[in-house]
Amino acid sequence: MSNTPYRTALVTGASSGIGAAIVRRLSESGIEVHALARDAKRLEALASETGCVPHAVSVSDQAGLEALIAGLEIDVLVNNAGQSRTGNITNTTPEDIDALVDVNLRAVLQLTRLVVPGMIERNRGHIVNISSIAGHYAFAGGNTVYHTTKAGVHSLSQQLRCDLFGRQIRVTEVSPARVETEVFGRLIGDMAEAKKRFFDEYDSLLPEDIANSVAFAVLAPQRMNVSFMEVLPTMQVVGGLNFAKKTSVSG
Ligand SMILES: NC(=O)c1ccc[n+]([C@@H]2O[C@H](COP(=O)([O-])OP(=O)(O)OC[C@H]3O[C@@H](n4cnc5c(N)ncnc54)[C@H](OP(=O)(O)O)[C@@H]3O)[C@@H](O)[C@H]2O)c1
Numbered sequence: 001m002s003n004t005p006y007r008t009a010l011v012t013g014a015s016s017g018i019g020a021a022i023v024r025r026l027s028e029s030g031i032e033v034h035a036l037a038r039d040a041k042r043l044e045a046l047a048s049e050t051g052c053v054p055h056a057v058s059v060s061d062q063a064g065l066e067a068l069i070a071g072l073e074i075d076v077l078v079n080n081a082g083q084s085r086t087g088n089i090t091n092t093t094p095e096d097i098d099a100l101v102d103v104n105l106r107a108v109l110q111l112t113r114l115v116v117p118g119m120i121e122r123n124r125g126h127i128v129n130i131s132s133i134a135g136h137y138a139f140a141g142g143n144t145v146y147h148t149t150k151a152g153v154h155s156l157s158q159q160l161r162c163d164l165f166g167r168q169i170r171v172t173e174v175s176p177a178r179v180e181t182e183v184f185g186r187l188i189g190d191m192a193e194a195k196k197r198f199f200d201e202y203d204s205l206l207p208e209d210i211a212n213s214v215a216f217a218v219l220a221p222q223r224m225n226v227s228f229m230e231v232l233p234t235m236q237v238v239g240g241l242n243f244a245k246k247t248s249v250s251g
């Protein structure tokens with residue numbers, strides 16, 4: 001339990017990984033957590049475990065989001081739902097561009113737009129956006145559409161602080177590097193192979209590391225806004241400069 005003035009939270013992408021860990025962590029601190037994702041079964045299991053309120057809604061379902069928010073007073077919005085894809089701009093499909101922009105960016109903007117008026121009315125609120133190092137850095141192997149949507153989430157986080165200036169509403173962006181979740185398994189369509197390729201030989205972050213980072217910001221004293229946290233595994237760095245030799249450029 002804690003002394004937070006926040007009574008309620010809405011966490012998107014709550015059925016697995018980072019989102020489920022955030023639901024657990026915020027529930028432990030005495031906040032009533034509304035957990036949103038598409039997988040109703042997993043949300044029910046999380047509800048039995050944590051006491052959270054499950055909402056089996058897709059963030060792509062605009063009418064569903066509007067109906068949900070109309071009936072709730074949300075103090076903490078955690079925009080966490082996200083998807084990725086393999087490939088880059090040279091081989092992406094129109095459908096993948098639409099899906100990533102829709103889930104990773106459009107829905108974040110829409111939910112924020114829906115939740116902010118209530119926060120302004122109560123002069124109390126906290127928006128936590130889970131972006132990614134992909135939104136801040138270019139690196140080979142990353143999906144260009146994913147990078148672009150996460151850069152949008154970064155920009156939104158920055159601009160929101162200007163929009164909400166002078167109010168007791170905080171905006172936190174948490175930008176993780178590799179976290180051991182289902183995201184890579186979903187990406188390549190094979191959980192076991194993803195575990196082998198991305199996790200077995202690496203000391204990645206765990207979902208609770210990000211949940212604890214979120215809790216640090218949410219439970220901080222009201223005078224303090226943790227505006228941005230970049231969270232890397234100790235053994236991972238972002239960087240590297242590539243320069244193709246004249247002889248290596250073909251076509
Ligand atoms: N894992 C990493 O290395 C890493 C690094 C940086 C940033 N991130 C970000 O962290 C966030 C959480 O990802 P994760 O790693 O925890 O992956 P994950 O285990 O695959 O979780 C993704 C969550 O998003 C939900 N989701 C996907 N599409 C949705 C939709 N249309 N409507 C509602 N919910 C939807 C999924 O639930 P349903 O399938 O039940 O809808 C799931 O709960 C994402 O924004 C991701 O980009 C992850």
